[in-house]
Amino acid sequence: MQFKSMVISNVEVSPNYFRMRMTAPQELACAVPGQFVMLKVNDAIDPLLRRPFGLFDVGSFVPEYAGCGAQLYCEILYKVVGKGTKLLAALHHGDLVDLLVPLGKGFQMGPAGEEKVLVGGGVGLAPLYYLAKELKERGEKVRLFAGGRNRDDVLCITEFERLGVETYVATDDGTLGERGFVTQVLERHLASGMRIFACGPTPMLNAVAKMSQKHGVPCQVSMEAYMACGVGACLGCVMKGANHSDETPDYRCVCKDGPVFDSFELQWS
């Protein structure tokens, strides 16, 4: 679905990381965690293409002005890395952006009663927050393992804790939580009867995918890739499927076949 959306708020939650809330049409109520938006920040031709962002949250609020019923909103979490995100960070309440949403395949939540283990870092925490919220609404036990280079990359931990999620943190430089990779912390806690949901930098996902295989724990990963269209046409965002070879090509579109995959579907380095 393509529509214009109004920025409600756009707040820097950590140095260079922003959380933006936008109005959304009623149809977005059917979105699921793991799905993403393609956002065009303005009508200019530079930047030309949309940028993909995982849904951080979808909910409803009642606007302050009179005569208005409950209104749906969606949120994204982004890091300022280039021209597009710099323009995005300059937007204020009332500004309009153009959205394609909801896109892609989201997380499969799995049967009730298992322990749900979320693993992420940086803006990879965005879809995991939305997921945690839905899982907690179902009364599931949820643990979060969050990592990053330093404490600035560990976002919105308070929000996760407010949902009742048990959180574990590790940073490369030890400025927050344990010093080291969050995957090392994860490995100490992995046990059967768990289900992993991971989103973050590819090396992290690589480590989590292998670890889950070793321990026989089901694992879904949400991938990130350069993409132009978000609807399966440009074929810019493909990943190699597990059985891919030059003779029998098996490329999966991150935008359409993903962004969430069962970890065994993909080829890991």
Added chain:
Amino acid sequence: MQRPDMSVVLAGIQMRNPVMTASGTFGYGAEFADYLDLESIGAMVTKGLSLKPKAGNPTPRIVETPGGMLNAIGLQNVGIDAFIEQKLPYLKDVNTPVIANLYGNTLEEYGEVASRLDGLAGVAGIEVNISCPNVKQGGIVFGTDPGAAQEVVSLVKRNTSKPLIVKLSPNVTDVVLMAKACADAGADALSLINTLTGMAIDLDRRRPVLANVTGGLSGPAIKPVALRMVWQVAKAVQLPLIGIGGIMNGRDALEFMLAGATAIQVGTASFLDPSAAQRIAGEMEQYLVENGIDNVRSLIGALEV
């Protein structure tokens, strides 16, 4: 005032308006059905089809550049058999002409793919890609040498009874020479331009951004080059032309028609606005209404120099 007549006929293909979708930017049509009315546009051109499925290039395959983007997809496609079995049935039910874009890894493959497509109801015409800059075999080899182009177009012509469009590369010294070679070999129409070869460099990593090192530049950045080439070819060749290159709105599209194009293709614009083709057709019609022009065909080649 009556609505203006937007219809055009391109090499025998009846189109409700001059707006086509460019190969490789519109999937196999179905991908865009949620975003626009497929029966509002002039024609759809499929992703380039080959005899066997093709894996395409390693990633990263795309990168944005100022006013454009580079791609090196490498002609990934499902192959002719899967197209016929899985994609064509859906397209047959859409009341809009489908042009099958094709390429071969060898000269013989071009002929073979063309003959496989020839008997198919639901394929209104074929567009032959002799201009992909991103694969070693096929594509560009035939697109930069007039003799080779003539050979491949003649072969395809012998293997098809459908209208034959040849898509030209801009990565040549003289596009008119290539256009004439294709015309002599039996092309019924020419589409131009394909992407311009380019590259992007990551300074900090001291590496090319694309895994393929080079890629094809598309988007608004290439529009002036495309307009110039359409204009040059229109003056030199009698065939109907399809203008392609950075068309983002109705005005861009009509500029190509003034330069001599009978129809236009929307490419990169569909990536950032999946409803672009329908929107552009509407904007073209609006321009005609506002300027009291009752027939879009009256603009073809109407440039006053």
